[in-house]
Amino acid sequence: MPEEARTGSGEQAKQYALERLRRAILQGDMAPAQRLVENELAEQYDVTRASIRAALLDLASEGLVERIRNRGSRVRVVTVEEAVEITECRMALEGLCAVKAAEAATDAQLDELADLGRALSKAVADGDPLSYSELNHDLHARIRDISGQHTAVGLLERLNAQLVRHRFQLALRRGRPQQSLSEHLAMIEAIRARDPQAAEEAVRAHLSSVIDALRAD
Template sequence: MPKEARPGTGEQAKQHALEQLRQAISRGEMAPAQRLVENELAEQFGVTRASIRAALIELASEGLVERIRNRGSRVRVVSVEEAVAITECRMVLEGLCAAKAAVEADEEQLTELADLGTAMSKAVADGEPLTYSDLNHQLHARIREFSGQRVAVELLERLNAQLVRHRFQLALRPGRAQRSLGEHLAVIEAIRARDPQAAEAAVRAHLASVIDALSE
């Protein structure tokens, strides 16, 4: 009876359940508004209910699930209005990160950004929206990372986790990649030029365009 996949990690039961649940939600394996019954989850993940409870409390605090007194937990559904509000926050926070990255990044990191840019251009030229979406995430993540702003990084990762469903929907929209590509290249250009103000402006322009696309 395999209780855990990787015993070497020494994960506590709660951490194990937390990570499993978080990934399941982030991958969209849990339907939106699906009920999360503690007993079922406990059996499903092979841990006790207390561990599931702890994980759910933490996920609720991250905004991924919704808990109602004596009524249980659901995966939270984010409305379009809320997705816009979240993206507005991303806009200013990623703007901050880009500005700092333009100052803090070293030459090797700048090269990595340039490589990502060419890869993205290729993905668009080849008409591979899936690859492009993946590179998109990588680019945003790298810029965050290079900024060295850990507080902003944590906030952004938390916000991004709430957008999985909308993000999925947005990536498949035809013509979106072409528009997005130009904006991304502008961001990369500004950071490589070590111009914090231009970098912030470019990121904000990009996410403003995402907000437009979200609102349709």
């Protein structure tokens, strides 16, 4: 870690703490409802308490942390109801990205999507739900990137950050990867066919299935 971050409050120290905390939450190293004690985190990351407090405020604005009056901060718990609402928002935005991707993708990008489809199929065949979950994330991210719809991408990154734990839970549910595989392959096929309407419909069908799975918890 740079000396400036270790010794100071400054923007660099805050950014360092922010990145470390965000990664810990997204990777599941910090559990939902876990208390985030500023003094402990400052010591752990070797920055000032002011840097931790500023980082926690940023994470609260991202929806990853909640500030509780007179009790400090904790990792925000995203309820099933909230996860459904977030997924409904994703449906509109990711549908738009799929349309744009079908219209704009290069041949090389279409080949990348085909490779991801094969990797997803292999993960299901190998019974590897964690790899499948990561590839699932990679596929959605790649479609967003290909779309070039920067406003939608920015919104989706914030929404998806709140769904990490639900995504892993769904990936580990018996039979879920097998079910969603066909949905993902349909998305890939429609984009590779350069069919915007079919691409949007495939994304919406997939995320409708995700909502049904969330509600089945």
